Amino acid sequence: MDLLRFITAGSVDDGKSTLIGRLLYDSKNILVDQLDAIERSSKNRGDGSIDLALLTDGLRAEREQGITIDVAYKYFSTPKRKFIIADAPGHIQYTRNMVTGASNADLIIILIDARNGVVEQTRRHSIIASLLNIPNVVVAINKMDLVDYDQDIYTDIIQDYNEVAEALSLKNLVYIPISALNGDNIVDPSEFMDWYKGKNLLELLESVELHDTVDLEHSxxxxxxxxxxxxxxxxxxxxxxxxxxxxxxxxxxxxxxxxxxxxxxxxxxxxxxxxxxxxxxxxxxxxxxxxxxxxxxxxxxxxKDALLKTNQEIEAIVCWMDEKPLTVGKRYLIQHNSKVTPAVVRNIAYKLDVNTLEKQENPEKALLNEVVEITIKTASPLTYDAYQDLRTNGGAILIDESSFVTVGAVLFK
Incomplete structure (x- = not known):
């Protein structure tokens, strides 16, 4: 069987962890001891229901706050395919964790709360999906039970998101209306949304094409x-x-x-x-x-005769992941594959506005979670491909010289 790596992303309380829990629960991929543990942990809810989000929210702080802080990975399989799920944080200050989880994903599920529609975090996660060149995008419009399974609301959200998808050139886009809490269109079709004629989520995950996930052409x-x-x-x-x-x-x-x-x-x-x-x-x-x-x-x-780039002056897109801002003249280490070399930021060309998706020219700095295009000068030449051409040789990370903390995800142009 082949393997699908996918990540869930969305704003806070959009239901990402519940979705994964429901997917595992309804597909019979939960062990008895795991089920017993979450049943005990769910008793404090008072309504007798099982909190399926606890399957992924493992940190104590996450359980107390009811949010996802770190990227949680889960593994499951069906008779048709194996899966690795990354549950990414929704809070804006943890967006850098989402970049980490999405870097190797074959598919991203972007959740949208049917009550709120497309919000800033939806756009931010969509930008990252576009920059990381994720081959398949599923937009799951969740909590349809809270809007009485209204088809018009579903259609309006699709129209809003289509504008984002077109601006970012997202690939293989599919929409699906769901209720993660109740299990509508997760593993079984929803009896309340007979107007939806597409596949349920698990069918979609089992059937999505994965032929291009390993590049066997560019050695x-x-x-x-x-x-x-x-x-x-x-x-x-x-x-x-x-x-x-x-x-x-x-x-x-x-x-x-x-x-x-x-x-x-x-x-x-x-x-x-x-x-x-x-x-x-x-x-x-x-x-x-x-x-x-x-x-x-x-x-x-x-x-021999392969076409790739070798430069010391390099243009790249950077997802900034540090609370200290990125500024012109700052020095870092850049790691590309197994090579680490000093680098200095020569220029910040533009910053991408999350709300309008427009480019703001020549910003003074980049703050946490912002996306910018920069020019860097490296101490020794790097040999690389453009990220959009070859993901495996087109990415790098920026590292703080003093703390050795990863501060930026680099995508070569």
Missing amino acids: RFPVQLVIRPQTAELPDYRGYAGKVSSGIFKKGEKVTIYPSELEATISDIEVNSSSVAEIFAPQSGVIHLAEDIDISRGDIIVK
């Missing part, structure tokens, strides 16, 4: 470790260990090493200590080259 192999035992048994052994981020490498192929742009030939490939004819994404292994070339951690091996 990239970031070197994590140069292995040289220099023992009596292996006096001349030299291997380059790492993980194939995309594409396929075969024994005997011509490759180029960046940033040096030296050419070489693959003499052998090892996976699990055994020699193999080829290695492909997302496998880890060791590549051997026929030529004796100086290669270090952070270099990247690609097929």
